[in-house]
Amino acid sequence: MITFGGLAAGGAVVGVFFGLAYLIDPAGYEEGSSPLIGVGAVLGLLCWMCFGMVYRVGCHSRSGRTLGKWVCRSRLVVQETCEPPSVGGAFVRELVLVALALTYIGLLIDLLWPLWDDRRQTVHDKAARTLVIRG
Numbered sequence: 001m002i003t004f005g006g007l008a009a010g011g012a013v014v015g016v017f018f019g020l021a022y023l024i025d026p027a028g029y030e031e032g033s034s035p036l037i038g039v040g041a042v043l044g045l046l047c048w049m050c051f052g053m054v055y056r057v058g059c060h061s062r063s064g065r066t067l068g069k070w071v072c073r074s075r076l077v078v079q080e081t082c083e084p085p086s087v088g089g090a091f092v093r094e095l096v097l098v099a100l101a102l103t104y105i106g107l108l109i110d111l112l113w114p115l116w117d118d119r120r121q122t123v124h125d126k127a128a129r130t131l132v133i134r135g
Contacts, residue, residue, distance in 0.1 A: 049098070053091075053094045053098070056090070056094055057087060057090040057091050057094055060076045060084060060085055060090040060093070061084060061085060061086060061087040061089075061090045062084065063075070063084060064076040064077055064083075064084035064085070069132070072134075073134060073135065074132050074133060074134045074135075075132070075133060075135075076090075076093075076130050076131070076132055077130065077131055077132075077133055078129060078130055078131075079129050079130065079131055080129070082133075085128060085130055089128050089129070089130065090128070092127060092128045093124050093125065093127065093128035093130055094124075096123065096124040096127040096128070097110065097122075097124040100123060100124065109123065110122050110123045110124060113126075119131060120132075
């Protein structure tokens, strides 16, 4: 059975293929080249972003940990319950992160916010009412 994550992973492979094609032959992307190259690159990028969201939302809602959080021995929890967030909560967290990342200044503010916040939360953690804790 093909899942959304499987389709996104397949699209990511297509995106990587078009990216490698550009690195090998940048002239193929010049004016007059096939419009399918640009469409494939954009679709590959969108699929890659979807794959990342599916991965992070799935990991955060199951155990509160992605591979990176597991290595750093930290996990994502809901403020009130200290349990991993629901799928909806993890999805809201990712949507706010993506929305802020659409502008560089938004992403910069989001990543720097823990420096002056009492709970060391980012803006996307505040939106989803989550905390990243150690242990």
